[in-house]
Amino acid sequence: MAISVLLSPSRYVQGKNALAELGTYITKIGKNPVIVADDVVWGLVEETVSTSFAGEDLPVKRVGFGKFATAKAVDELVELIESGSHDVIIAIGGGSAIDAVKASGFLADIRWVSVPSAASSDAPTSALSVIYTEEGEFVEYRFFPRNPDLVLIDTQLVANAPVKFLVGGIGDALATYLEARATWRGQGSTMAGGRPTHSAFALAKLSWELLWENALPALDAVRAKTVTPALEAVTEANTLLSGLGFESGGLAAAHAIHNGLTAAPQTHGLTHGQKVNIGSLTQLVLEGAPTQEIEDFIEFTTRVGLPNTLTEIGLSNENTKELRAIAEAATVEGETIHAMPFPVNADMVYDALLAVEGISRRVRAERGLPEPELYVAH
Structure with missing residues (x-):
């Protein structure tokens, strides 16, 4: 008989103002996180995330992100992870940022977290990434041996998007x-x-x-x-x-x-x-x-x-x-x-x-x- 398989993230958290609890969950996963978020998203969440991290004595290190999860963007994140000795990478934003973070977390052999800023796709929970060209054309699927350690979605962010x-x-x-x-x-x-x-x-x-x-x-x-x-x-x-x-x-x-x-x-x-x-x-x-x-x-x-x-x-x-x-x-x-x-x-x-x-x-x-x-x- 054929084998059936079910995959899922380790933890899924959803609710109004859930972002304020991000630090509580991250501290159980790693101690030196790096956050990937574009300027627009970071402008919306910086204060909440920084306060949440401060409550858990976590450093706030954030880098920007472009438009698509390209092979180049993934490789650049891997270099960032390794140079900063980060032990968990967090995507705050849309599906492409999340896909790039999953791919880079896998290559750098650290844990990864999805924090979607809108309920715009089903990418956050999966153990795969979709890689595109700089112009947004589909290139390939990349598969990973595990799903994100945490998926956290704040429904007030969803409502504001x-x-x-x-x-x-x-x-x-x-x-x-x-x-x-x-x-x-x-x-x-x-x-x-x-x-x-x-x-x-x-x-x-x-x-x-x-x-x-x-x-x-x-x-x-x-x-x-x-x-x-x-x-x-x-x-x-x-x-x-x-x-x-x-x-x-x-x-x-x-x-x-x-x-x-x-x-x-x-x-x-x-x-x-x-x-x-x-x-x-x-x-x-x-x-x-x-x-x-x-x-x-x-x-x-x-x-x-x-x-x-x-x-x-x-x-x-x-x-x-x-x-x-x-x-x-x-x-x-x-x-x-x-x-x-x-x-x-x-x-x-x-x-x-x-x-x-x-x-x-x-x-x-x-x-x-x-x-x-x-x-x-x-």
Whole structure:
């Protein structure tokens, strides 16, 4: 029988003003931490983190971060860790900063911590990093033998962040159940290195259910910069449940198509979750999902504010060259699309991408939803 594997971080902490307790948790992990955060994020958290660290007699050493987790950025962090004899590295910020910290912590053989500043992706909990080029094109996945020692997310920070980050996190998390379901039905392996566990599949489904119930009121809470039970539920769905669900439940077509989309310059500037949502809808079309499921998904994601047409990611059916390139990149050997329960090739992905525009426009018109607006990359 195939082996099933479940991975998880050592400790997950979530709640309003949880950042004030960061020092309490870090002191149990290391005594000479280094923090990685860009200038904007550090401006928001410096006072709270410094006070928290002072209470535990921990030094405050912080370095900045660029835009993407590149191989160069990872190597520079390794040099920093080794020159400063740091024993724990902490990422405060978005998914790319977190991915760079995980990769550098592994290479330097120290412990690592994820402190997401928004509920914008499921990267914080996982034992892998996504590496990009300087332009934001997907390069590779890097896998590690363990997950973060701590994931801490302050839901007041989530409430204060721009609403687009929570929208992107919802798009990323919605894919979790769809991809885990496809992997479960097939014979593919997960990022954890085995078949999906029942628990991971259940967590992926719970993430999906919490999002459908709470996403819209959670977005209202962020617009009001307040923490509500709905926002707590969506934060957990986006971060913990989606993180465990994707890693031990399986990735399939949605994230492979996302990876292909990163190569199209028209999509640059979109969040990870926005591009993943196009991958999710394309996967539903690709697998011949029930019409009701596809149409409900289009309505729900439109109301959330996620793109479900090519127009909304800067493309059209006339961009045949780019769409062919996306389809080819999504189906290269080793991509997660091959966890689908049937063989998939580039022609199938290309046809599904072409179908998305018409299906979404029809459903939006029939259900009284706004027409898509053209995205222009900056």
